[in-house]
Amino acid sequence: MANVKLRIIVATAIIFLLSLLLILWLVLRRSHAFFLTGSLDAVLIFAILVWSVVRHALLGPPIRCIEVAVAALALVVLLTVVSLSCLHRCSATFYVTASLDAAVAVAFISWVVARRVKALRRKRGEPEQVESEEEEVPLAYTFYREVIGLPRRFRYEELKAATEDFRTPIGRGGSGSVFKGFLGDDLPIAVKRIEGEVRGEKEFRTEITAILSVQHINLVRIIGYCLLAKSYRFLVYEFYENGSLDGWIFPRSGRERCLAWALRYQVAMDVAKALAYLHHDCRVRILHLDVKPENILLDQSFRAHVSDFGISRLVQGDESKVITTLRGTRGYLAPEWFLGIGISDKSDVYSYGMVLLELVGGRRNARATDHGNFSEPRWSYFPKNASEKMREGKLMEAVDERMLGKGGDVKEEELIKLVYIALWCIQEKPELRPSMALVVNMLEGHVAVSMPPETKMFMVDLTSPGDIEHATGD
Numbered sequence: 001m002a003n004v005k006l007r008i009i010v011a012t013a014i015i016f017l018l019s020l021l022l023i024l025w026l027v028l029r030r031s032h033a034f035f036l037t038g039s040l041d042a043v044l045i046f047a048i049l050v051w052s053v054v055r056h057a058l059l060g061p062p063i064r065c066i067e068v069a070v071a072a073l074a075l076v077v078l079l080t081v082v083s084l085s086c087l088h089r090c091s092a093t094f095y096v097t098a099s100l101d102a103a104v105a106v107a108f109i110s111w112v113v114a115r116r117v118k119a120l121r122r123k124r125g126e127p128e129q130v131e132s133e134e135e136e137v138p139l140a141y142t143f144y145r146e147v148i149g150l151p152r153r154f155r156y157e158e159l160k161a162a163t164e165d166f167r168t169p170i171g172r173g174g175s176g177s178v179f180k181g182f183l184g185d186d187l188p189i190a191v192k193r194i195e196g197e198v199r200g201e202k203e204f205r206t207e208i209t210a211i212l213s214v215q216h217i218n219l220v221r222i223i224g225y226c227l228l229a230k231s232y233r234f235l236v237y238e239f240y241e242n243g244s245l246d247g248w249i250f251p252r253s254g255r256e257r258c259l260a261w262a263l264r265y266q267v268a269m270d271v272a273k274a275l276a277y278l279h280h281d282c283r284v285r286i287l288h289l290d291v292k293p294e295n296i297l298l299d300q301s302f303r304a305h306v307s308d309f310g311i312s313r314l315v316q317g318d319e320s321k322v323i324t325t326l327r328g329t330r331g332y333l334a335p336e337w338f339l340g341i342g343i344s345d346k347s348d349v350y351s352y353g354m355v356l357l358e359l360v361g362g363r364r365n366a367r368a369t370d371h372g373n374f375s376e377p378r379w380s381y382f383p384k385n386a387s388e389k390m391r392e393g394k395l396m397e398a399v400d401e402r403m404l405g406k407g408g409d410v411k412e413e414e415l416i417k418l419v420y421i422a423l424w425c426i427q428e429k430p431e432l433r434p435s436m437a438l439v440v441n442m443l444e445g446h447v448a449v450s451m452p453p454e455t456k457m458f459m460v461d462l463t464s465p466g467d468i469e470h471a472t473g474d
């Protein structure tokens with residue numbers, strides 16, 4: 001790729017040099033009228049070429065073939081007009097009008113050709129490269145970006161080759177599909193293809209903006225991105241071998257994957273640290289707003305990495321609450337989303353609490369229990385069950401039974417701590433919930449955790465998805 005760019009730059013420089021020599025030669029031989037028109041055209045060519053090269057050198061996007069083509073075409077037209085006028089010994093007025101006409105004609109023809117090419121590509125379903133500067137995320141200084149691990153821009157062809165034409169899908173979310181690929185021979189990557197013009201564009205920009213300002217071992221690592229005008233946007237992530245947490249805690253027919261207790265506790269800690277970092281340790285605070293098992297990715301050693309910043313919010317200064325439209329995933333949404341009183345970092349705390357309970361129970365928090373053919377399903381809400389068991393002092397009965405069967409590696413002390421923290425996190429009043437920093441301290445044992453107060457959990461019923469999981473499985 002670098003070679004192609006280099007060749008374009010060299011070719012451009014040669015064309016420019018030749019045109020300068022030619023103009024000089026003509027200037028020495030011809031009249032003032034020629035000098036005027038010749039210079040005008042030369043300035044035009046020069047401006048296009050310099051713009052192209054400077055844009056490439058400073059901002060990173062490749063030189064566009066159309067720019068080089070327009071410059072070369074303008075040069076050819078200029079030479080033709082000059083040769084013709086020399087042959088016919090035309091007047092100064094002729095030089096001026098012919099040159100101006102030629103310049104306008106060149107501009108018009110290039111514009112028509114560029115539009116035609118675009119239309120043809122779109123018809124063939126081929127995505128186009130971004131053509132305007134405004135669509136480029138302003139990331140300068142590629143070298144430094146790579147050194148400090150910031151995302152780099154990929155070309156569509158690179159991603160196509162890396163994923164063997166998007167052959168292996170590994171997941172699908174609300175905004176698009178995720179494919180596995182390899183960079184070079186051995187660096188596995190996950191390529192997320194964000195589809196849809198309006199939502200896709202918004203999610204893409206949010207994710208890039210959020211992720212650019214954060215780096216933490218428990219956050220997903222973004223390797224790069226690719227912009228294609230209108231059709232698709234791509235985000236390139238490090239590939240996490242063990243996929244998302246949901247696959248390891250919810251039983252699925254045909255797959256016996258059950259995360260051991262120690263790893264569940266570790267995941268709880270990793271996610272808490274990631275959220276504490278976003279809420280308290282970033283220069284611009286970040287609310288994730290979509291904490292759920294599908295957005296927690298597990299690497300080879302089951303360390304957790306929080307992903308999907310598509311709907312996150314950056315919070316400036318001392319802004320404590322944000323009013324925003326309802327988004328996120330039902331079942332993990334805090335009551336304040338529905339009450340319209342503004343959301344805050346405590347809304348992430350609530351979602352985190354719901355995830356903790358699912359880690360413990362090995363089931364979705366809302367589950368339809370068996371029902372007859374014609375009756376409405378009845379719902380069982382794990383947060384309520386866990387709260388009851390906690391008060392009865394029988395928390396072991398609430399644990400994912402698949403773990404109990406395996407020789408009981410569940411540590412009761414840790415179990416009590418997790419459930420206490422979870423029930424604090426899902427308190428209906430945001431001010432009663434702990435901050436994520438406090439949660440980390442509790443998990444690490446620096447701060448004791450008291451038994452949470454009883455709540456009616458009205459909102460657990462209301463905010464549950466209702467149809468997310470049936471008693472028979474996930």
Ligand SMILES: Nc1ncnc2c1ncn2[C@@H]1O[C@H](COP(=O)(O)OP(=O)(O)OP(=O)(O)O)[C@@H](O)[C@H]1O
Nearest residue numbers: 170171172173174175178190237238239240244294
């Ligand atoms: N870096 C990655 N490594 C391994 N698997 C991944 C990676 N990124 C995503 N996946 C898989 O792809 C699935 C879909 O991911 P994606 O972020 O698009 O969707 P989602 O979070 O489920 O949905 P939504 O975007 O609607 O919140 C994930 O649940 C996960 O299983």
